[in-house]
Amino acid sequence: MFRQTAARLAMATAGLVVSGAVLAGGHSGACGKVTIAEMSWASAAFLAHIDGIILKEGYGCDVEMVPGDTVPTTTSMAEKGMPDIAPELWANSARVVIDQAVNENRLVKLNPKPITGAGEGWFISGAIAKAHPELKTVDDVLARPDLFPHPEAPSKGAFHTCPAGWGCEIVNTNLFRAFDMEAKGWMPVLPGSGAGLDGSIARAGERDSAWFGYYWAPTTLIGKYGFQPVDWDRSYDAKNWDECIALPEDQCDDPKESSWTVSEVVSLATIDFASKAPVAAEYVQKRAFDLTLLGKYLTYMDANQAAGEDGAIEFLLQEEAIWQQWVTPDAAQKIKAAL
């Protein structure tokens, strides 16, 4: 086992040296073979195909898509150096592997923030955000339970928590106590399952009705129905979170108000990719979305039941002004010609 790993390390180091040599003597046009992780959810697939088209058409890379999911993909990138890029990686669930590989200089967080606003949190429906623009922070929302009547007790406000058994259920239960929401006139709605939670969001979105609760972005549902994140307006205290909020209710005696822990979403790449194609790597560094823009194309994909590739092509056709800022003028010409 050890010998295998050692041999692999030696090979990887050799590969680095060789690619460095090629790079030094070669020209920037040759980017070689690049594998991109295409995750199972919509926004990651969309990003993967944008990267794929831009790297292929603009920088002459030989692109291949590799299906994946957070933990297996990260492990494979760290151990085998494949795939080369994971455009949208939720680092929290694979933190140990990533930190170790970054320290050992095998992986690099090429773009530390490809999607601004990505993460978990509390959201309100688009209709209520439009009708009550004053609802910006958690305190604003918590002061108005009357706007979100609970179906089983109309005098109370409905707070959609997390399905039973999910990690976020514990967090939501503790935050419910921390913000003293029961005294403020709130009552949790237990969705029971992911499908139940999705269904309640879709229903509120279709009906333009009030909805307040837990979800995460970027997601098709949030983008499609224009749900708005609620600003926590509070600092995050790691000690309070790790030693109380994130633990089951009976182990958290005194939860304190807190913002949700920051979900680190990064574009992760192998050192190999970053060094062999620095111009292409520069593009990945510059590529950035906000939730509104991403939501627009997730909605497009959903409405047309389209795959990530169709969404990416639509984005490249429609939003030239945006993506041209990410690439070199030369690459922009080539991509335009290819489209």
Next chain:
Amino acid sequence: MEFLTEFPALGRRDLRDLRLAIDQSFKNFSREYGEQIEAIFDPLLQFLIGFERLLQSTPWPVFIAVVCGLAWLASRSIRIVIGTAISFYLIGLFGMWEDTMSTVSMIAVSTLLCISVGLPIGVLMSRSDRAQSIVTPILDVMQTIPSFVYLIPVVMLLGIGKVPGLIAVVIYAIPPMIRLTNLGIRLVDSEVLEAADAFGANPWQRLIQVQIPLALPNIFAGVNQTIMMSLAMVVIASMIGVTGLGQPVLKAVSNQYLAMGLFNGMAIVALAIIFDRISQSYGQRLQKFRQNGQ
């Protein structure tokens, strides 16, 4: 040859358009009539909430005494009564009292609903062969369609919570009630009916005083099956937000909490056995009474 190996399916684009059109028309329907449909079900929701509150606020000794009293009235068997008391005591001891009350209220309301809707439909089916030929395939669909398929539209229409859960349970649990009512009435001896006619009974009297009483054992078998099937749906209904014993089971499943799953699962089993024994022995007593009377 290609014609034989490749099924002449609709084109991908046509299929996609078809799916989108169906989704869209359902969404429009839900947008248009969702509020009204919710308003129709509102009394049911209030009843459910009220009944659950009643059960949860009833002191536990009173509840156990009432259930044991019902068990005695129905079965006249001291073993069943003792078993009932012990089961509820254990459920309370293991901290599942409140969830159990939610589940009992859900089962009770769904059974009442199934009886009050299923009995008339069953009677209708028994009186008209045409009604039977229309209703039977519908019942087949209701019993075999995977529940997740109708959970999606129900959630879109009514949201998550008690009422959509109740509807999901009723869809699954009502068929045996209808089928066995129909069967029981059709099995009533034609000679008995002739006798009733000879005594000058009108159709209503014939139904209420002859057919239904004679069909009662079968009808009770239907009630028994309905209760069992409602209990079987408890976990699935909790996936769309029904509180009760199903929620902890779901939690246990997604976190591999073995003991939690086992406790709550056993509580569901205990409820099932209690209800089953009570309703079955009541049905048997009805039958015995009839045999003795003959």
